[in-house]
Amino acid sequence: MRELISTTDPVLLSFVQSLMHDAGIEVVVFDQHISIVEGSIGAFPRRLMVAEETWDEAAGLMRQSGIGQWVAGNENG
Numbered sequence: 001m002r003e004l005i006s007t008t009d010p011v012l013l014s015f016v017q018s019l020m021h022d023a024g025i026e027v028v029v030f031d032q033h034i035s036i037v038e039g040s041i042g043a044f045p046r047r048l049m050v051a052e053e054t055w056d057e058a059a060g061l062m063r064q065s066g067i068g069q070w071v072a073g074n075e076n077g
Contacts, residue, residue, distance in 0.1 A: 001028060001049040003072040004058050008045045012070065016048055016062065023061055025054050047072075 004020075004027070007013055013029070020027045030047040050058045059071045068074060 002052050002055045003030075004048045004050050004055065004062070005070045005072055006045045006047045007070065008043065012067070013046055013048060016067070016070075019061060019065060020048075020050065020058055023057070025050055025058050025061070027058075 028049045030049055032046055034044045062068050062071050
């Protein structure tokens with residue numbers, strides 16, 4: 001698995017999950033259960049992970065959707 005995004009923004013997380021679902025790309029949310037510990041204050045980012053072999057497609061889809069700046073490891077925006 002490879003990190004696609006890391007964010008504390010639940011709207012962005014939901015949007016990217018939906019985008020990937022519509023494209024048939026399976027995602028897994030890491031660190032989701034930390035919200036129980038933190039009391040849902042949003043201080044800890046959640047990581048959206050995809051399979052290594054689908055990362056390029058997923059990152060490209062995010063860029064095409066105008067949210068490429070959120071791609072993990074993105075140097076060029």
